[in-house]
Each structure stands twice: as C-alpha cells, then as structure tokens.
Amino acid sequence: MGTLVHTLASSPSSLSTYAAGLATHEGEAHAATGITAYAWLLVALPLLGAVVLLLGGRRTDKFGPLLATLLSWASFVVGALVFVAMLGRGAEDRAVGVPLFDWIAAGTFKVSAGLLVDQLSMVFVLLITFVGSLIHVYSLGYMDHKGEDGHVHSDPDKRRFFAYLNLFVAAMLLLVLSDSYLLLYVGWEGVGLASYLLIGFWNWNPAYASAANKAFVANRVGDFGLSIAIIVMFFHFGAVDFETVLGAAGSEANQGFMTAIGLMLLLGACGKSAQFPLQSWLGDAMAGPTPVSALIHAATMVTAGVYLVVRSAPIFEAAPTAQLVVVIVGAITLLYGAIVGCAKDDIKKALAASTMSQIGYMMLAAGLGPVGYAFAIFHLLMHGFFKAGMFLGAGSVMHAMNDQVDMRRFGGLSGAMKITWATFAIGWLAILGVPPFSGFWSKDKVIEAAFIGEGWRPWVFGMAALIGAGITAFYMSRLFFMTFQGKKRWTDDVHPHESGKLMTVPMIVLAIGSAFLGLVLGPTGAFTSWLEPVTGAHGDEHPVLPVPVIMGVTLLLVAGGAALAWLRYWRDDVPRTAPTGNLLTQAARQDLYQDQVNEALLMRPGIHLTRSLVFADSKGVDGAAGGLAALVGGASSRLRKLQNGFARSYALTMLAGVVAILGALWVIS
Numbered sequence: 001m002g003t004l005v006h007t008l009a010s011s012p013s014s015l016s017t018y019a020a021g022l023a024t025h026e027g028e029a030h031a032a033t034g035i036t037a038y039a040w041l042l043v044a045l046p047l048l049g050a051v052v053l054l055l056g057g058r059r060t061d062k063f064g065p066l067l068a069t070l071l072s073w074a075s076f077v078v079g080a081l082v083f084v085a086m087l088g089r090g091a092e093d094r095a096v097g098v099p100l101f102d103w104i105a106a107g108t109f110k111v112s113a114g115l116l117v118d119q120l121s122m123v124f125v126l127l128i129t130f131v132g133s134l135i136h137v138y139s140l141g142y143m144d145h146k147g148e149d150g151h152v153h154s155d156p157d158k159r160r161f162f163a164y165l166n167l168f169v170a171a172m173l174l175l176v177l178s179d180s181y182l183l184l185y186v187g188w189e190g191v192g193l194a195s196y197l198l199i200g201f202w203n204w205n206p207a208y209a210s211a212a213n214k215a216f217v218a219n220r221v222g223d224f225g226l227s228i229a230i231i232v233m234f235f236h237f238g239a240v241d242f243e244t245v246l247g248a249a250g251s252e253a254n255q256g257f258m259t260a261i262g263l264m265l266l267l268g269a270c271g272k273s274a275q276f277p278l279q280s281w282l283g284d285a286m287a288g289p290t291p292v293s294a295l296i297h298a299a300t301m302v303t304a305g306v307y308l309v310v311r312s313a314p315i316f317e318a319a320p321t322a323q324l325v326v327v328i329v330g331a332i333t334l335l336y337g338a339i340v341g342c343a344k345d346d347i348k349k350a351l352a353a354s355t356m357s358q359i360g361y362m363m364l365a366a367g368l369g370p371v372g373y374a375f376a377i378f379h380l381l382m383h384g385f386f387k388a389g390m391f392l393g394a395g396s397v398m399h400a401m402n403d404q405v406d407m408r409r410f411g412g413l414s415g416a417m418k419i420t421w422a423t424f425a426i427g428w429l430a431i432l433g434v435p436p437f438s439g440f441w442s443k444d445k446v447i448e449a450a451f452i453g454e455g456w457r458p459w460v461f462g463m464a465a466l467i468g469a470g471i472t473a474f475y476m477s478r479l480f481f482m483t484f485q486g487k488k489r490w491t492d493d494v495h496p497h498e499s500g501k502l503m504t505v506p507m508i509v510l511a512i513g514s515a516f517l518g519l520v521l522g523p524t525g526a527f528t529s530w531l532e533p534v535t536g537a538h539g540d541e542h543p544v545l546p547v548p549v550i551m552g553v554t555l556l557l558v559a560g561g562a563a564l565a566w567l568r569y570w571r572d573d574v575p576r577t578a579p580t581g582n583l584l585t586q587a588a589r590q591d592l593y594q595d596q597v598n599e600a601l602l603m604r605p606g607i608h609l610t611r612s613l614v615f616a617d618s619k620g621v622d623g624a625a626g627g628l629a630a631l632v633g634g635a636s637s638r639l640r641k642l643q644n645g646f647a648r649s650y651a652l653t654m655l656a657g658v659v660a661i662l663g664a665l666w667v668i669s
Contacts, residue, residue, distance in 0.1 A: 034085055035078070035081045035082055035085050036082050036085050036086070036096055036098065036117055037098065038078065039078070039082055039098045039115050039117050039177070040098060040100060040115065041074075041075070041078045042075050042078050042079055042082075042125060042129070042173050042177065043115075043170050043173045043174050043177065044170075045071045045072075045074050045075045045078070045170075046068075046071055046072055046075050046166040046167070046169040046170040046173070047166070047167070047170035048071060049067060049068040049071040049072070049162075049163070049166035050068075050163045050164070050166040050167035050170060052064070052067065053067070053068060053159055053160070053162060053163035053166070054160070054163045058159075060159055061158070061159045064158075064159035064162060064163070065139075065140055065143070065158055065159060065161075065162040066140070068136060068162035068163065068165060068166045069133070069136040069137060069140060069162070071166065072129065072132055072133040072136045072165075072166065072169055073129075073133045073136075075129045075133075075169065075173070076126075076129035076130050076132075076133050079122070079125040079126055079129045080126070082117060082122065082125070083122055083125075083126060086117075086119075086122060091532075091533050092533070094118065094119060094533070095116070095117070095118035095119065095533070095534070096117050096118075097114055097115070097116055097117075097179055098114055098115040098116075098117060099112060099113075099114045100112070100113040100114050100115065101113050103182075103183075104182075108238070109234075109238065109239075111180060111182055111183075111240065111241065112241075113180075113183055114178075114179040114180075114183075115177040115178065115179060116177065116178065116179035116242065117177065118533075118534055119530050119531050119533060119534050120307075120310065120311065120377070120531060120534045120535070121176050121177050123377060123381060123530075123531070124172075124176040124303075124307060125173060125176065125177065127299055127300075127380075127381055127384050128169060128172050128173055128176070128299070128300050129169070129173070131294075131295075131298075131299040131300075131384055131385065131388050131510070132165075132168075132169045132172075132295055132299070132300065134388075134506040134509055134510060135165070135291050135294050135295045135388065135392070135506065136162070136165060137502060137505070137506050138291055138294070138392050138395070138502065138503050138506040138507070139161065139162065139165065139289075139291040140502045141499065141500050141501075141502030141503040142289065142290065142291055142395055142399070142502075142503060143155045143158045143161060143289070144158075157201070160201075161198075161201055161289070164194055164197045164198050164201065165198070165291075165295065167190070167193075167194045167197075168191065168194035168195065168198060168295065168296070168300070168301075169300075170190070171187050171190025171191045171193070171194050172187065172191050172300045172301065172304070173187075174186060174187035174190065175187030175188055175190075175191060175304055175307075176304075176307055179241060179242055179243075180240050180241040180242060181229070181230050181233060181240045181241075181242070181245065182230060182240045182241075184308075185226060185227065185230060188223065188226060188268070188272070188304065189223065191272070191300075191301050191304060192216065192219045192220075192223065192272075195215060195216075195219075195285075195292075195296050195301055196212050196215060196216045197212075198288055198289070198292040198295075198296065199211055199212040199215050199285045199287065199288040199292060199296075200212025200213070200288070201288055201289055201292070202287075202288075202289070205287070207287055208287040208288065210284070211281075211284040211285055211286075211287040211288070212285075212287075212288070214280075214281045214284050214285075215281040215282075215284070215285045217281075218271060218278050218280065218281040219271045219272060219278075219281070220271075221267075221271055221278060222267055222268045222269070222270055222271015222272060222278055223268060223271060224267075225263075225264040225265070225266070225267025225268045225270075225271070226264065226265065226267070226268030226308075228264045229260075229261050229264035229265045229268065232257065232260055232261050232264065233245050233261060236254075236257045236261075242311070245315070246312070246313075246314045246315065247314075249314040249315045249317075249318045250314050250318070255318065255319055255320075255321075258315055258318040258319035258322070259319040259321050259322050261315055261319070261322075262312070262315050262316050262319040262321075262322025262323065262325075262326075263319075263322050263325065265308060265309070265312055265315065265316075265322075266309070266322060266325060266326055266329065268305070268308065269304075269305030269306070269308050269309055269363070270305065270329065271305075272301060272302065272304040272305045272308075273302050273303065273304065273305030273306060273359045273363065274297075274302055274333075274355070274356050274359065275305060275329050275330070275333045275356075275359065275360065275363055276329055276332045276333045276336055277594070277597075277598075279333060279336065279337070279356050279594065280591060280594045280595055280598060282297060282302070282352050282353075282355065282356055283340075283344075283349045283352045283353065283591060285297065285352070286346070286348035286349050286351075286352050290348065290391060290392070290394060290395030290398060291392070291395065293348055293351070293352070293391045293394075293395075294387075294388045294391035294392050294395070295388075297352060297355050297391070298355060298383070298384060298387035298388040298390075298391050299383075299384035299385075299387070299388045300384075302355060302359050303359070303362070303380050303383075303384070305359070305363070306359065306362045306363060306366055306376055306377070306380055309326060309363065309366040309367070310366050310373050310376060310377060310535065313369075313370075313373060313535070316367070316369075317369060323367055323369065324367070324457075325367075326363060326364075326366060326367030327363075327364050327367035327368060327457075327461055328367075329360075329363060329367075330360045330361065330362070330363030330364030330365070330366070330367055331360070331364050331460070331461050331464040331465070332360070333356060333357065333359065333360030333363065334357045334358075334360030334361050334364065334464065334465065334468040335357075335360075335464055335467065335468055335471070336356070336357070336360070336592065337353045337354065337355070337356030337357030337358075337359075337360060338353070338354075338357045338468050338471035338472055338475065339471065339584070339588050339592065340353040340356075340588050340591055340592060341353035341354050341357065341471075341472075341475040341476075341479075342471065342474060342475040342478070342585075342588055343581070343585050343586075343588035343589045344475075344588075344589070345406050345407050345408050345482075345578055346405045346406065346407070347394045347397065347398075347405050347406075347407050347410075347479065347483060348391070348394055348405055349405075350407070350475065350478075350479045351387070351390055351391055351394060351479070353475075354387070354431065354472070354475070354476060355383075355387060357468060357472060358379070358383050358387065358431070358443075359383075360468075361379060361443060361446050361465065361468070362376045362377075362379050362380050362383075362446070363376070364376075364446065364450060364461060364464075364465065365379065365446045365449055365450070368449050368450070368452070368453075368461075370535060370536040370537070371449050371452050371541050372446065372449040372450075373531070373535035373536070374527065374528040374531045374532070374535045375442065375445040375446050375449050375528075376446070377527075377531060377535070378441075378442045378445065378521070378522075378527050378528070379439075379442035379443055379445070379446055381442075381517075381521075381527075382430070382438040382439055382441070382442040382443075382514070382517065382518050383431075383439075383442075385430075385438065385510050385513035385514045385517060386426070386427040386430035386431055386437075386438060386439060386510070386513075386514035387427070387431070388510055389423055389424070389426070389427040389507055389510030389511050389513075389514055390424055390427040390428070390431075392503070392506060392507050392510065393420050393423055393424035393427065393507055395503070396417065396420040396498075396499040396503055396504070396507065397410065397413060397417065397420060397483060399499050399503070400413070400416070400417060400420075400494070400496040400497055400498070400499065401490070401494050401496060402491075402493060402494050404491070404494070407479065407482040407483050408482070408489060408574060408575070408576050408577070408578065409489055409490065409491055409576065410482060410483045410484075410489065410490070411482065411483070411484075411485070411486045411487050411488050411489045411490070411574060412484075412485070412486060412487060412488035412489075412490075413483060413484045413496055414484040414485060416496035416497065416498070417484075417496060417497070417498050417499075418498065419498055419499075419504045419507065419508065420498065420499065420504070420507065421484045422511070423504075423507040423508055423510070423511035424480065424483075424484065424507075425480065425484075426511040426514050426515050427510070427511065427514050428476055428477070428479075428480045430514040430515070430518075431443075431472065431476055432472065432473050432476060432477070432558050432562065433469060433473075433554065433555075433558055434558065436518075436519050437514060437515055437518065437519075438513070438514050438515070438516075438517050438518030438519070438522075439514075439518070440518065440522075441518035441519065441521070441522025441523070442518060442522065443469065444550075444551060444554060445522075446465065447462065447465040447466060447469065447550060447554055448543050448547055448550055448551075449543075450462040450464070450465040451543035451544050451545055451550060452541045452542065452543050452544070453544070458543065458544045459544065462543070462544070462545070462550075466550075466553060466554060466557060467557075469554050469557055469558060469561075470557030470558065470560060470561045471561065472558075472561070473557065473558040473559070473560070473561030473562045473565075474561035474562070474564055474565050475565075477561065477562040477565030477566065477569075478565040478568070478569050481565055481566060481569040481570040482569050482574055485569075485570045486569065486570045486573075486574060487573060487574075489574065489576055
C-alpha cells in the first residue's frame with residue numbers, strides 16, 4: 001500500500017496501480033486485530049435492537065425506543081474505537097478485512113461474507129452512526145405530542161418507529177462495510193425496505209402510503225440496474241467481490257463490458273440517490289415523519305449512490321463513457337433540484353429539492369475521477385451535518401406550528417424559536433458556502449474540480465456548478481427568510497414555542513459540526529490525506545480558470561442570490577396565497593413535469609405492453625391450449641356415441657373395418 005500511495009501521488013490516473021492496491025489491502029488481509037476484529041458489532045447492535053422491538057411487540061413499548069437509541073449510540077462507540085485503532089496504524093495498514101462466514105459455495109464460485117474496514121467505509125460508519133444516533137435522540141421528543149389536556153402523549157406506534165430506525169441504520173452500515181457487491185446488494189435492499197417502512201409509517205393516510213409506494217417502485221428500477229451489473233460481473237470476471245472485480249478492472253481491455261457495468265451501477269446509484277431521471281420520488285417521500293427525512297434524505301440513504309460510484313472507481317475509469325455519463329447526470333440533477341427548490345412552498349419539499357441538488361454536486365465530483373473523489377465524499381460528510389440539522393429544524397418548526405408545512409403561513413419565527421432559528425441559520429450559511437462554514441470548504445472544492453479538464457467539459461460542467469451555487473443561495477435564503485424573518489403570517493390556531501431539549505440538543509450538535517467541522521478538515525488537508533490511499537491523490541491538475549477567480553465569482557453569485565431573496569421575501573411582504581408565476585415557476589411547482597414524463601415514457605407504454613402480453617397470453621397461448629383441448633373433447637364426445645352397447649353395431653363396425661382393409665390392400669397391390 002505504501003507503493004500504491006506513492007505511485008498515485010505521482011501519477012493520479014494510474015488505474016492499474018489503484019486497483020492493485022485495493023486487491024492488496026483485501027487480498028493480503030491485513031488481519032483484523034483488537035477492536036477492529038469486532039467491527040461486525042457495528043451492524044449487529046442496531047440489528048439486535050430492530051429484532052427485539054419487532055419480535056417483542058407491545059411488551060417493549062415502554063423501554064423499546066430508549067433501547068434502540070442506546071444501541072445506536074453503542075454502534076457509534078464501536079465505530080469510534082475502530083477509527084482510533086486505525087489512526088494508530090500506518091496508512092498502508094489501515095484497510096483490513098473482517099471475515100464473517102462462508103456464504104455461497106457452488107463449484108469454483110465462492111462468496112465469503114466479510115467486511116471491508118478502510119478509510120472510505122469508516123467515513124460513512126462515523127457519519128451514519130453519529131448523525132443517526134442524534135436523530136434517534138431527536139425522535140424521542142418528536143414522536144411525543146402535547147395534547148389539549150396538557151399531558152404528553154406518545155405516538156401509539158413509537159416503538160415500531162424506532163425498530164425501523166434501527167433496521168435502517170443496520171442495513172446502511174452493512175451496505176458501506178461489505179467487501180463484495182453481493183453483500184452490498186443485501187444492505188442495498190435492506191435500506192430500500194427500511195425506507196419504505198419509514199416513509200409510509202403513518203400509512204393510515206393514503207397520501208403517505210402512496211409516497212412510500214412511489215419511492216419503493218422508483219428504487220426497484222435502480223436496483224434492477226445494480227442487479228444486472230452484478231450479473232455481468234459474475235459472467236465476465238467469475239466473481240463479485242471487490243478484490244477480484246476492481247483488481248481485474250484495472251487491466252481490463254474490453255471497454256464494452258466495463259461500460260455496461262458502469263452504466264448499470266449508475267442506474268442503481270440514480271435510484272438510491274434520487275438522481276436524474278429517477279429523482280421524482282424524493283419530494284413525495286417528505287410525507288414521512290421529519291426524523292426520517294433527516295436520516296434517509298440527508299445523511300445516509302441518498303448518499304449510497306455516491307459511495308457506490310466512488311467505491312467502483314476502477315470500473316468507471318476503465319469506461320470513460322460511463323464516467324462521462326456520471327458527470328452529466330450530476331450536472332443535470334444539481335440544476336434540476338435547484339430550479340425546483342425555487343418554487344416550493346412546502347418547507348420539507350424545498351429541503352428535499354436542495355438534497356437532490358447537493359447530491360448532484362457529489363455525483364458530478366465522483367464522475368471527474370481522482371481529481372474529484374475525495375471532494376465528493378468531503379461534501380457528502382459536510383452535507384450530512386448541515387442538511388440533517390436543517391431537516392430537524394424544519395421538524396421543530398412544524399412541531400410549533402401544528403404540523404403546518406406551508407412557509408407562506410410562517411414568518412417572524414426567529415423571536416419565538418431562538419434556538420431553532422440560530423441552528424437553522426448556521427446550516428443555511430453552510431449550504432450557501434459562506435466562509436468559514438463547512439459548505440465553503442467542500443462545495444467550493446467541487447466547483448474548482450469541475451473546472452479541471454480539457455476541451456468543452458470544464459467550461460460546461462464548471463459553469464453548471466457555478467450557476468447551481470447562485471440558485472442555491474436564492475432558494476435556500478428564500479426558505480430561511482420566509483420561515484424565520486419578515487412579518488408574521490400565522491394562522492389563528494398556532495402559538496409557536498421552542499421545542500424541548502430532546503429536539504434542540506441534537507440540532508445544536510449538528511450546528512456545531514456545520515460551523516466548525518469543515519474548518520478543521522478542509523484547510524488542513526486532513527480529510528483528503530485520510531482518503532488518499534483509497535481514492536488516490538489528484539496530482540497537479542489545475543482549473544482552466546485561476547482558483548481566486550472561481551472563488552470570487554462563486555461568492556459573488558452567492559451574495560447576489562441571497563440579496564435577491566432578501567428583497568423578495570424579507571423586505572417585501574410575502575403573499576399568503578402563491579401567485580400564479582411565470583411558466584418556469586409553474587413548471588418547477590410540478591417538478592418540471594417529471595411525473596408526467598415518466599407516465600408518458602414509462603408507465604403508459606408499460607401498461608399497454610402488459611395488457612398486450614396478457615391478451616396474447618390469454619388468446620394466444622391459453623387460447624391455443626384451450627382450442628386443442630376443445631377439439632379433443634369434441635372428437636371424443638362424438639366417438640363416444642359409437643359405444644352404444646349393441647352387438648350388431650359392433651359387428652357392423654368390424655365388417656366395415658375388414659372391408660376398408662381389403663380395399664386398401666387391393667389399391668396397394
């Protein structure tokens with residue numbers, strides 16, 4: 001691994017060396033020792049919580065939510081200890097394999113279930129367990145409501161909600177820790193199941209059940225792509241573990257197979273990460289409880305696609321076409337989400353559009369190759385903190401406003417909810433990329449990386465990233481000003497108040513991370529150095545524009561977007577009824593008609609195809625079989641009439657037969 005790091009630093013595009021290094025740190029199996037040998041507890045602890053709460057039923061109602069929260073924190077403690085143990089080893093010895101059991105053995109094909117604990121997976125482990133555990137704490141307060149009698153009443157299914165949270169955390173950890181695509185697929189499907197259960201948790205409302213179904217179906221389309229990629233891997237390489245597949249990808253000359261695998265992996269990533277053209281489910285998924293939005297749609301599930309692309313880097317670098325498609329998808333999605341976010345009055349749907357756009361930035365960076373891998377993951381980490389904090393802030397606002405989500409009924413909440421306002425403000429400044437907050441250190445690096453390259457690409461992708469930054473500043477400032485600033489537009493039945501400590505403390509912790517984590521990891525280069533053995537160093541590439549120019553233009557666009565939002569949504573009165581708006585605004589309110597496009601291109605043709613196949617099956621296949629049966633039945637019923645029981649009839653039949661035989665012999669002779 002030491003040779004790997006040195007070679008990557010001097011030749012960042014050395015795909016074969018990168019793949020060989022991956023094979024080294026898995027194949028040589030720096031044996032897991034000490035606490036790292038117990039890395040399986042990361043998955044086992046939250047999974048245990050889900051099993052106890054689901055199988056224990058109502059008997060666990062009183063202690064179940066607290067148990068689930070404690071087990072989630074226990075998983076974080078194990079992750080922190082493993083991280084400390086990794087810091088105590090040299091960079092070349094940090095990646096280790098943790099074998100679990102022999103899973104599949106069929107002839108020469110063998111799959112052993114195991115975990116890969118390296119620098120990349122550990123970033124996700126710490127993010128998932130820490131932010132996920134904070135969301136567990138927040139949920140302890142969020143799932144309780146103060147009734148008209150003045151007493152606090154818990155959601156009757158609170159225990160089941162925490163069981164699903166634990167199940168989700170366990171599945172997500174399995175996804176990022178797996179050492180093969182097949183085991184990754186198990187975690188991938190587990191995340192899909194848990195998200196379906198959480199989005200549709202309040203399924204007594206048909207709209208919530210419909211949103212869960214939509215998310216489930218859209219993700220099945222992406223999952224189909226991932227499954228096809230795994231099948232092609234097995235067909236071409238005879239294996240599905242990272243060591244074999246990624247190691248062989250470095251020397252693979254058949255670009256056709258690599259392109260097919262890369263595009264199918266991207267399809268899977270688009271489903272989980274709500275990227276174009278499979279992004280339409282994310283806004284509807286906001287129907288679920290707000291902690292679900294913070295967990296799934298900020299820090300974990302939607303980042304799975306970015307992880308998949310970065311983990312599969314050798315495949316994409318061996319398939320330049322697929323790699324270019326990754327960048328294009330990211331650029332389209334970051335602009336799509338930003339435009340949609342400008343027209344949403346539902347606070348959670350506006351944040352969902354923001355998530356979609358920010359994941360687009362990460363996907364764009366992941367498609368740029370070694371120059372963007374580390375920055376994609378860095379922005380993913382920063383985004384997990386500030387977006388989760390803002391989602392929890394939105395939940396706090398909803399708690400205070402009788403579960404209203406229309407920002408046109410908010411305004412002036414900064415005085416009534418000072419902690420929520422302050423923590424949300426830090427997240428807002430972070431996502432805008434205002435120095436020194438975390439988004440400045442991560443998103444600006446993605447923008448700079450987008451300007452690296454030759455020909456038309458840096459100009460197109462760099463300008464897309466720049467424009468997205470300006471639009472982001474506008475719609476996120478619009479959200480912040482409409483909610484917390486300006487005149488009060490409250491309905492008569494609301495009396496805003498600050499949330500309890502169980503909800504505000506997690507928001508404060510996330511706000512601290514949003515404010516200072518980027519400052520600690522960004523300028524020092526600690527984060528990119530940490531990931532370098534896995535993602536490679538990006539070498540001496542420079543943007544086509546000077547970095548100070550890019551930074552200056554970015555900050556200018558951010559200031560302009562925020563100023564425009566201030567003029568329209570703080571200084572001026574905000575109408576309680578949304579104006580008609582121009583054609584673009586109307587289209588953005590309808591998610592740029594993505595649902596209608598999907599219906600026209602996919603659903604309707606699919607329905608007609610299905611109906612045609614059913615008709616062909618019933619009239620063709622079943623009709624042919626039924627017709628043959630009817631023919632045989634009709635012939636047998638007619639022949640049955642000859643069996644009348646009279647000897648003379650049988651004798652006459654025999655005579656006719658003899659005559660027929662003699663006649664035939666005479667004709668032949």
